[in-house]
Amino acid sequence: MGQLSSPATAPGPAVLERVRTLQRVGVLCGIAAGAWLGAAEVPTKLVTTGISPVLISFAMVAGVFLGRWSLPAMVRGTSGIRADIVEAPHLVIWAIIAGCLWSVANTLTIFAIRDLGLSVAFPLWNTNGLIGILWGVLFFGELHHAGWRRWGAVGGGAAIIFVGGMLLARASSSQIASHVAVRGIAAALGAGVLWGSMYIPYRKAYLSGMNPLSFVSFFTIGELGMMTALAVVYMGGFHNLYRQLSGAQDVLFWLLAAGFVWVIGDIFQQYAVKYIGVSRGIPISNSNQLWGLLWGAVAFGEFRGWQHGAVAGAIWGSVLMALGLAAISFSVVDNSEYLKWVEAAEREHRRYGIDIEFVRSGMEGRASTPPQRRTWLDWMLVAMATGAFVWTGTRAHWPSLALDGTAAIVLLALCLALLAACATALWKVTRFN
Amino acid sequence: MDNEEAIDRPETRAINWLASVSGDVHFWVPTLVLIGGLLLLRWVS
Numbered sequence: 342m343g344q345l346s347s348p349a350t351a352p353g354p355a356v357l358e359r360v361r362t363l364q365r366v367g368v369l370c371g372i373a374a375g376a377w378l379g380a381a382e383v384p385t386k387l388v389t390t391g392i393s394p395v396l397i398s399f400a401m402v403a404g405v406f407l408g409r410w411s412l413p414a415m416v417r418g419t420s421g422i423r424a425d426i427v428e429a430p431h432l433v434i435w436a437i438i439a440g441c442l443w444s445v446a447n448t449l450t451i452f453a454i455r456d457l458g459l460s461v462a463f464p465l466w467n468t469n470g471l472i473g474i475l476w477g478v479l480f481f482g483e484l485h486h487a488g489w490r491r492w493g494a495v496g497g498g499a500a501i502i503f504v505g506g507m508l509l510a511r512a513s514s515s516q517i518a519s520h521v522a523v524r525g526i527a528a529a530l531g532a533g534v535l536w537g538s539m540y541i542p543y544r545k546a547y548l549s550g551m552n553p554l555s556f557v558s559f560f561t562i563g564e565l566g567m568m569t570a571l572a573v574v575y576m577g578g579f580h581n582l583y584r585q586l587s588g589a590q591d592v593l594f595w596l597l598a599a600g601f602v603w604v605i606g607d608i609f610q611q612y613a614v615k616y617i618g619v620s621r622g623i624p625i626s627n628s629n630q631l632w633g634l635l636w637g638a639v640a641f642g643e644f645r646g647w648q649h650g651a652v653a654g655a656i657w658g659s660v661l662m663a664l665g666l667a668a669i670s671f672s673v674v675d676n677s678e679y680l681k682w683v684e685a686a687e688r689e690h691r692r693y694g695i696d697i698e699f700v701r702s703g704m705e706g707r708a709s710t711p712p713q714r715r716t717w718l719d720w721m722l723v724a725m726a727t728g729a730f731v732w733t734g735t736r737a738h739w740p741s742l743a744l745d746g747t748a749a750i751v752l753l754a755l756c757l758a759l760l761a762a763c764a765t766a767l768w769k770v771t772r773f774n
Numbered sequence: 775m776d777n778e779e780a781i782d783r784p785e786t787r788a789i790n791w792l793a794s795v796s797g798d799v800h801f802w803v804p805t806l807v808l809i810g811g812l813l814l815l816r817w818v819s
Contacts, residue, residue: 395819431795438804445811452818480800524818531814538807575819673802692794 356705359464360679366766367616369611370609371625373763376756377606379632382454382463383640392592394451395575396585400593402444402568404600405607409561411726412604413554416773419722420713425555428699428709430549433559435542440563446535448571449528456525458643461655463633464505464662465529470624471499472537474669477619481544482681484620487672494672495620501665502624508658540619541750543611549688551704552774557604574623594737597730612771616706618674618682624666632752634659639748675748706771 413422426433446466454460474495477483484495546556576582585592606629613622634655637643644652674682683704690700703708767773795801 430790434801436794437803438801438808442804442808442811445808449811449818452815476803480803525812528818531811531818535807535811537803539798541804571815573798692798693791755790 371613374609374626375628379629381603400596404597408604436559437563439542444567447531453529468533469537486677491672498665498668505661547615594733
C-alpha cells in the first residue's frame, strides 16, 4: 500500500517549505473569509423590516446556490468538479450533510439577530470555532504532538473566547426582555454548534484531497434542499412561499447578494480549513465577529440607545474574543503535528480506497489532473446566475434602513482589497487547488 | 482469488462503500447534530 509518508519519518525540506507556504496562504484566506462572512450578514438586518426570517434565509440560500455553482464553474470548470467526484464519490454524502447543517444554522442566526441584534448575536454563534477545535482534535489529529505552547495558546485562547462570549451575553440580556434573550442566545449558540460540526465534513473532504471548489458545488445541493424543506414547512406550503417571495421582490436582490457575498467568504474559509486545519482556520475566519461589530456599530448605529456600561461590555467582550482567536491562530503547525495530519489523511485513503496521488496532491495544493477546459455548461451556469441578479436587481429598492453610507463604503473597500490579495495568493501558490 | 473477484463486483463494492460510510463516526456526529438543530429551530421559531 502506498503511503503519504511514513509516520516515523519527517517529510523532506521541500515538502516542509511547501507546507509553510500553504499555511501562510491559509492564514490570509482565513482573514479574507472573516471580512466577507461578516459583510454577508449585513442584509439580514432586513429582518427588522417585517420580512419572515425563514424567507430571508431561503432567499439567501438561493443566492448561495447561484454563487456556489457559478463561481467554481468560472474559476475551475464543471469538468474539474466531475473529475474530483469520480475520485471520492462518498464525499457527496458529507457535502450534502454539511449543506443541511449550514441551512439550519443560518436560519437560527436570523432568529438570533431578530432577538439580540447583529453585533451581539455574531460573537455568540462564533463559538463554532471551539466546537471546530474539539472535532479537529478528536477526529483529525489536529494539535496532536503539538507541544505545551501550542496547546496553551489554543486552550488559553478558548478560555478567553468563552469569557468574551459571556460578557456579550450579559450585555445583550441587560438590553433585551429576558424571554427573548434566552431564545435568541439559544438560537445563536445552537447555530454555533451546527456550524462547528459542519467542519467535520470540510476537513474530511480536504484530507481526502478534494478541491474546495468541487466540494462546495455539492454542499449547496444539501443547503438548498434543506432550506426549501424548512421554508415550505414553516411558511405553510409552496403556495405561501411563492406568494411571500413575490411580495418581497423589492428586497430579493439584496438577499441574493448576501448569499453571494457569503459564498466568497465561505470559499476562502474552505481554503483556510484545507491548509491550516479546522482548529486554526475557523478561529481566524471567525474574525467576522469584529466585522459584524464594525458593520453593526459603525454603519447601522446599533449601539444608539444602549447604556454606557452595556456598550463597554459588548466592546470588551469582542476584544477579548478577538485576542483569544489570535492566540489560537498564531500557534503554527510543526513537523510532528503535520505528520498527524498525514496519518488522518491515510485513514481516508485506506477506508475509502481513494487514489494516493489524489490525496497527496490535494494536501500539497497541487492539481492531480491537468487543467480542464471550460465548456458550454460552465458559461451557461455563469449566464443563469448573472441573469438572476440582473432580473432581481431591476426590481430592487433600497430598504428603509438607517445606514451610514461613508462607513459602508470604507468597509466595502477593505473587503475588496482583501479579496484581491487573497485571490492573487491562491492563484500564485495553488492555482486554486 | 474468489474473494478478490467478489470484492471487485459492483454490488459488493457498493455494499462495502455503504458499510464504510455507516460505520464511520465522521458520518454520525454531524447527522446527530443536524437532528438536534432541527429540534432547536422548531423551539425558537
